[in-house]
Amino acid sequence: MQEFIQLTVAGLAIGSIYALVAxxxxxxxxxxxxxxxxxxxxxxxxxYFMVTCVLSWGLPWWLAFVISVVLxxxxxxxxxxxxxxxxxxxxxxxxxxxxxTVGASIFIEQAYLIMYGAVPYQVPGMFSVQTVSLGGIxxxxxxxxxxxxxxxxxxxxxxxxEKTKTGLQMQATAxxxxxxxxxxxxxAWIAALVxxxxxxxxxxxxxxxxxxxxVSISMGSSIALKAFAAAVVGGFSSVRGSIIGGLxxxxxxxxxxxxxxxxxxxxxxxxxxxxxxxxxxxGLFGEKTSDxx
Amino acid sequence: xxxxxxxxxxxxxxxxxxxxxLEVREGEVVALLGVNGAGKSTTLKTISGLLxxxxxxxxxxxxxxxxxxxxxxxxxxxxxxxxxxxxxxxLTVRENLIMGTxxxxxxxxxxxxxxxxxxxIFPDLKPLYSQLSWSLSGGQQQMVAIGRGLMADPVILMLDxxxxxxxxxxxxxxxxxxxxxxxxxxxxxxxxxxxxxSLQVAHxxxxxxxxxIVREDDADTxxxxxxxxxxxxxxxx
Numbered sequence: 001m002q003e004f005i006q007l008t009v010a011g012l013a014i015g016s017i018y019a020l021v022a023x024x025x026x027x028x029x030x031x032x033x034x035x036x037x038x039x040x041x042x043x044x045x046x047x048y049f050m051v052t053c054v055l056s057w058g059l060p061w062w063l064a065f066v067i068s069v070v071l072x073x074x075x076x077x078x079x080x081x082x083x084x085x086x087x088x089x090x091x092x093x094x095x096x097x098x099x100x101t102v103g104a105s106i107f108i109e110q111a112y113l114i115m116y117g118a119v120p121y122q123v124p125g126m127f128s129v130q131t132v133s134l135g136g137i138x139x140x141x142x143x144x145x146x147x148x149x150x151x152x153x154x155x156x157x158x159x160x161x162e163k164t165k166t167g168l169q170m171q172a173t174a175x176x177x178x179x180x181x182x183x184x185x186x187x188a189w190i191a192a193l194v195x196x197x198x199x200x201x202x203x204x205x206x207x208x209x210x211x212x213x214x215v216s217i218s219m220g221s222s223i224a225l226k227a228f229a230a231a232v233v234g235g236f237s238s239v240r241g242s243i244i245g246g247l248x249x250x251x252x253x254x255x256x257x258x259x260x261x262x263x264x265x266x267x268x269x270x271x272x273x274x275x276x277x278x279x280x281x282x283g284l285f286g287e288k289t290s291d292x293x
Numbered sequence: 294x295x296x297x298x299x300x301x302x303x304x305x306x307x308x309x310x311x312x313x314x315l316e317v318r319e320g321e322v323v324a325l326l327g328v329n330g331a332g333k334s335t336t337l338k339t340i341s342g343l344l345x346x347x348x349x350x351x352x353x354x355x356x357x358x359x360x361x362x363x364x365x366x367x368x369x370x371x372x373x374x375x376x377x378x379x380x381x382x383x384l385t386v387r388e389n390l391i392m393g394t395x396x397x398x399x400x401x402x403x404x405x406x407x408x409x410x411x412x413x414i415f416p417d418l419k420p421l422y423s424q425l426s427w428s429l430s431g432g433q434q435q436m437v438a439i440g441r442g443l444m445a446d447p448v449i450l451m452l453d454x455x456x457x458x459x460x461x462x463x464x465x466x467x468x469x470x471x472x473x474x475x476x477x478x479x480x481x482x483x484x485x486x487x488x489x490x491s492l493q494v495a496h497x498x499x500x501x502x503x504x505x506i507v508r509e510d511d512a513d514t515x516x517x518x519x520x521x522x523x524x525x526x527x528x529x530x
Contacts, residue, residue, distance in 0.1 A: 165391065172381045172392050179379040182341055184367030184396025184445065 002137050007254050013143035013212075015250020016150035017043075020205035021227035022234065022242035023157070024198030030174040030237050031194040034084065034097045038105035039202055040224020042079075046072040046203025047215040048112060051121045061126060065207060072203020073196040079104065080195035085188075105221070113217050125211035146208045153201065154243055161239065170194060222266075226253070229273035235286025244284060248272065294319045294480060295340070295371070295449055300349035300359070302339045309335040310504040312349070317449060322471065322481040324495035324512065326488045332504040333484040334376050337451050340482075341373035342366040353449075367396040372447035376454045376484075378438040382427035386418055386437050389426050393444025411440040414473060432463035439470065443479070450474065451482045456490065468494050492516040 021043055028036045049071045053064030083104045087096040125142040132141050161167035173180040173190045180187055205223065206215075213219055230249045234241025249269045256268035276283060295317040302310050310332040317323045327333050338344040340351055342363035351359040358366055367373075372393075380389050390411060394404060412419055415436040421429065426437055435455055442450050452471065456464040468490045475481050475494070485491040492498055495512040500521075508515075515521055 165395070168384060168388050168392060169395055171384060172395075175381045175383050176379055178343060178363075179375060179381070180392075180395075181343070181363035182367060182373045182375060183392050183441070184364050185392070186364050 003258075005137050006139060007258055008251065009139050009143050009147070011251035011254035012247060013140075013146040013250070014209075014254060015230075015247035016146050017205045017209045017223060017246075018227045018230045018249050019243045019246025020150060020153070020201045020208075021223055022230040022246045023154075023239060024202045025227060025231040026234070026236060026239060026242040027194050027198045027201075029231075031170060032084065032088070032191050033094070034088075034101070036198070037098065037101040037224075038079065038083070038108060039198065040220035040222075040227065041105050041108045042072055042076060042199040042202030042220070043206030043209070043223050044112065044215075044217065044220030045075050045108070045199075045206070047123070047206035047210040047219060048116060048121075049203070050123050050207045050210055051116070051215050054123055055121065061124060065126075068207050069200050069204050072206075073200035075203070076195040076197075076199020077192050079199065080192050084191070084195070109217050109220070116217075118217065120214040120216040121210075122214050123210045142208075142211050149204070149208060153204065154239075157197070157201075158239065166193070226266075226269045229269045232273055233276050233283055235283030238283075238285035241283055241285035294354060295482070296352045297336070297340065298350050298352070300336075300339055300346040300351060302335055302344050302346050304335075304344075308504060310339070310501075313501070313504070313506055314349075315499050315506065315509070317480060317482050319480055320475075320478065321497065322475045322483060322495045324483045324485060324488075324491040324498040325501060326485055326491060326498055327501035328486065331501045333501055334453050335504075336501070337373055337375075337453050337482070337484055340366075340451065341371060343373075364396075367445065370396065370446060370448040371451070372396075372442045372445040372449070373451045374438050374442040374453060374455065376457065378431075378434040380426040380429075380434055380437055380441070383425065385423050385425055386429070387422045389437050389441050390444050393441035394446075396445050407444050407446070411443055414443070414470060415440050431459050432466070435459060435463070435467055436470075439467075439474075443474065447479055449480045449482060451484070453484045454486065455483070456485065456487045464490065488521075489516070 021039055024039045024042065025036065028034055046068050049068035050064055053059045053067050054061065083100050084097060087093060087100050090096045126145040127141040129141055131138050132144065161171060169185045170190055170193065172183065173185060173187050177187050206219065226249055227246065230245035231242050233248055234245030249272060252272050253265060253268045257265040297313060297315045299312045299314050300310065301308065301312060313336055315325065325333050325336060335344060339346050342361055346359045350357055353369060353371060358369065381392060384392065390408060391404065394407065418436055418440060421433060426434065429437065439455065455467050459467065464487065471481060471483065472494045483491055483495060492512040492515050498510065498512050498515050499506050500508040
């Protein structure tokens with residue numbers, strides 16, 4: 001039983017990381033109708049900001065954490081200005097934007113390879129103690145931190161989206177951008193905000209997972225693939241779906257790696273993805289739609 | 294107040310309106326009438342900035358606005374209630390109404406006054422406040438759409454086919470509401486196919502055919518014009 005609880009906590013923690021990145025996928029997709037294939041790179045960017053703040057500048061963890069999340073969010077706005085804005089009005093803009101985000105992802109990873117090298121960095125976790133004991137069960141403290149911070153962020157983000165005027169404007173822009181403009185909503189500013197939030201949550205995921213996986217150039221893309229699967233499981237249009245999708249992928253991956261085979265750890269996420277694509281392609285919370293041919 | 298001078302606009306290579314001119318004065322209800330595809334909605338889209346003009350100019354309160362973005366035009370309190378209601382389906386009635394105030398900063402007290410004002414005009418919306426807008430009937434959606442327009446504190450309210458797809462009894466209510474709104478001092482530019490009811494609430498009207506204005510006259514004159522009645526028989530006369 002103890003092992004099962006430990007695995008569940010680990011699965012929820014890893015799932016939270018996927019959920020945070022999936023959240024970014026979903027926010028950008030629902031608001032500006034773009035699948036951002038560089039989403040995982042925001043996790044890497046956040047983690048490398050943490051490396052610089054903690055290891056190079058020697059800042060305290062909390063200060064480094066805040067600075068890194070903010071810088072990741074700013075990187076999202078820069079990304080929106082340099083990658084999304086120039087191609088968004090092209091004819092059949094879905095394809096140019098998609099290719100632009102893939103190209104940007106490759107560029108970002110290579111730029112970081114030049115700046116930081118190929119050797120992974122190890123950054124400290126939130127707590128100096130590695131483990132805590134709760135009710136006789138020993139748990140990894142960073143996992144608990146990941147779960148608590150993700151839960152807090154989801155509550156905060158839900159409040160922002162549902163209770164503030166700016167959050168409602170984001171939803172309105174996602175649902176009908178032309179009518180949003182007629183209401184006086186500055187949709188370009190909303191797009192920038194969405195990229196900032198998505199990059200911020202992605203950066204947060206990278207920072208939180210850095211003590212577990214170490215910081216490397218490839219960390220973003222491996223997280224992004226699982227997060228993409230999580231977003232599909234959740235329906236790709238629902239914040240709630242992306243969180244639950246992330247947690248499902250995290251739990252299935254952790255249980256599968258332990259109880260079936262660790263060699264197939266990465267395969268479990270994609271088995272879940274394939275099962276959903278075959279039997280429920282619109283995900284858990286997506287809407288069933290069809291186009292007339 | 295609003296002066297449209299010889300504007301033309303196209304969708305791609307297809308010309309939708311040519312040399313359209315019209316004027317709306319403060320306090321008026323002006324109707325733009327025509328059959329489906331005549332260019333009525335296109336004219337409104339060019340005024341609200343959703344569609345760029347190719348020629349001509351649009352002035353509002355002596356300021357040229359035809360190169361401004363839709364957001365900036367909305368901030369000048371030129372409020373466009375689009376065809377088909379276009380509510381935000383995933384937002385509640387109250388949230389849709391609040392979105393109407395996105396064109397200017399509004400205090401909480403002012404927001405509540407504005408919501409009360411809309412409820413005074415559309416008391417039937419009160420019990421629907423927390424309902425998602427996609428679940429409303431066509432008539433209820435139209436009330437929310439006009440209410441959302443009023444939340445923007447419009448100097449001019451442009452209504453695009455507010456009677457479209459509604460039951461006759463609801464259509465009459467909608468036109469009564471337009472008269473009430475105008476009586477409260479809001480200038481209205483009304484685009485409609487239902488010429489008979491439109492001319493009953495309008496002061497003046499323009500007729501548009503295949504993208505060109507073909508006639509301008511007082512609403513009363515047009516209402517009693519037998520030739521027009523014959524021409525517009527298929528369009529609600």
